Amino acid sequence: MLLKHTDYASAVRAVTNYADPLLNTEIMIADLQQRMVQSKDNDLANLHAGEQSTLSNKGYEQMHVLFVNRHANLFRAPFRRRLIAIMVIGFILSFLALIFRDHISVEIIARFSPLLIVVMLHLTVGSQICRAFFYHCDRTLMRYPFYREHAQQHFLLRLRSLLKLNLKLGLCLAAVLSIPILILPDGATISALLPIWVITAALAAFFSVHHLLLYYVFQPYTLELETNSPLFSLxxxxxTLGFIVTMYLAPPLWALTVVLTVLTAAYPFSAILLVKKYAHNRFRLK
Structure with missing residues (x-):
């Protein structure tokens, strides 16, 4: 039988590409995703230090506080990276505002305000932290029906933590964006600054709900942290579609502010109802 197979090079190449993470992109991406959600050894100190603070808590609240203390680095690391990105964005925009101060107006900048949707989508923490929830906690517990039935309880606890982080990022971005606007001749008015602060805060809250809602309703992750849910991607x-439509329509800055604020106010209530209705059947292992 061995004499019939002469193309040994392709067989060796296929095995090598499958086994070597550097040659197999799927393995490499899976390894990278798992390293990103792995906790650090020094987080053990945070666990012991926070044990006393959880004595007054009970049930899922105590479990959530212990999780945050144990895996604090998984919350701090992406938060710090995004803060650095915000500082870099602010420096670049301020430099450009100084150079083109006499050629740019607040009205021109307002036309590009829908870009904040994409910026906040990528600057808010959510996707990586949901992977951490899955990898370190939920992939074991979601096997049990009682945990899925109580999804609304731990959803709200986690939403509160995400809101704290993302609102800080949103306000930092608003402060950074205010500097180049103030540099412009017509930028030192409340009508130019207030919408930016409201939009960034609203988007921070919106995407906090969005990432967590999709995780609970679609649960797209496999044990290898791969995402294989078409509904999640859709x-x-x-x-992205909303951003494209908004850029095409180019609504006035205050109109965009009002629409995003209303959507953000309605989204949490809808999310709670959707989690309560669907999480019991869909918040499970793939």
């Missing part, structure tokens, strides 16, 4: 695609 739901995220609506954000």
């Amino acid at each position: 739901a995220n695609g609506f954000i």
